[in-house]
Amino acid sequence: MGFAISHINFSYGNGRVLSDLSLNMEPGRFYGIVGPNGCGKTTLLDILVKNKKPESGTVEYKGKNLNDYTRKSLAKEIALVPQDFYINFPFTVMEIVLMGRHPHIPRFSAPSSKDLKILGAVMAETGIEKFAHRHITELSGGEKQRVVFARALAQDTPVLILDEATSNLDIKYTLNLLDITAGRVKTEGKTVIAVMQNLNLAALYCDYWIFMKKGKIVAHGDIDEALNEENIKEVFEVESKVYFEPYSKSKRVVFKN
């Protein structure tokens, strides 16, 4: 059992952001949410992590209403890599990644050996151990984003939510982090829900596509059926051509000016 979203509405002041949105998401899949700017993608993610509450409608996770979870118990289930982050205090990279273990460490306790093992493994996997002792405030935007990504991996939750989580990264680390994430979906049955702007990157990783426009889901389905010229036209209002590309063994989307 994953998420069951039924008939949710959300608005800021007079502007309706999500209207009557329903969707089911199963565990063990890599979901990609695409759509134009301001279509409500980030708001939907915020509702999934209970950062915002829908005005009407319900969201269930594992068959239980999100409102019935405490923040702490939800933090053991769902991790979030935010789009923007601004850390003003000189914590070391290791301290930041260890904060990912926060929901697992009781108040006034030191991290357990399991926490430290996960910390070491995640830092090695994401290639940030070489600046483990540097201050987060001294890192470049891309390096910071890798640290924040590693922090969410250290949280070690069944669900990982990525809100344009690789927007500042060069292609090497983008592939590195998304490979790690996709690996966890395959081997550990984790669920990933990712908002992505780059359709070709999404085509490499996301096996289930959700097209959003003006607060509604316009189309959704497996990549084979949902990723097509009609849906891209419908959502982004641009002409494109979608084809299978043998080198990457995935679908490609191309545009012309």
Place this chain on the structure above:
Amino acid sequence: MMEKNKFGLSLGAQTLLLAILLCAVIVASTGMGYIKIPTLNVIKIIVSEISGNHKFLDGINHIFPYVVVDVRLPRILTAAIVGGGLSIAGAIFQGILLNPLADPYTLGISAGAAFGASIALLLDVDFLGIYFVPFFAFIGAVATLFFVIYLSSFSGQISSNNLILSGIIVAAILSAGISFIKYVADEQVSIIIFWLMGSFGSKTWTDVFLTFLFVSVGFFIFIFFARDLNIMSLGNRSAASLGVETNRVRVILLITASLITAVCVSVSGIIGFVGLIVPHLMRFLVGPDNRKLIPASILVGATLLLCADTITRAVLPTEIPIGVLTALIGGPFFCYIFRQRQIARIMG
């Protein structure tokens, strides 16, 4: 995994060392003043007072116990507690507002206290005796706090930018109000100005107990939420997704830190820069982790403000208001560390 600080000390060793330093400064400054009292006699008097065993007083000048217990210790302890209180309140405001340059005055709390005190001094009514002015200062501070929170909250969310903006606006209005009160105050104006500059003169044991109560309760609340505050420096969204009840923690810490500030300001007047510089300096020495920063800040803040008060009380030929002294020493010092950090950032 026990984290060590820059000097290779654990949290326990660091706290113990700073606590010993504070005790030494308390004893040393008690001996200083118009009447010099030898350090050993000071210790004997304090021990006899705590144990109730007066045989320690044998051979000590009869006036010394009176000077130590009734005149100097209340002032010295109030200065130390206020210094510690302003410092941890500063550390918490910086943590909540995600701004290393925030201090207890950013939110207009002290301007509120000053406004309340000015009104009380202007009215000059015989009510509550000597606690009339502190009482008004406290009311002014708390009323300002709630007004600032009201101004900056929107549909149950409080953003740190809104808090800073609201604080600055309210403080500006209150400052104009204080100027107006000074203008209409006639002969009371010198009393108002003097109060606003801050002083630990003629403090009593009641002041000691009152500030100790608020500062110590606040300290334990801060330590309880220290780790949550660490996580909150990742930003609201990240902190919430890590299981921190961000709004609840923010409101609890905001109210606690403001009450500490209000009590400190109401007994001692406006003492600037302590709440800004001490946490800033400590963050540089022990790191930004609030679990280490808060104990270090309370002890070092107490030591530094006590030293400053002892300088004006016992070293300088005439007493200058403590608020003026902290601003005169702290201001340039802050400019220096701020500049150094800018240079380090550009060079690094």
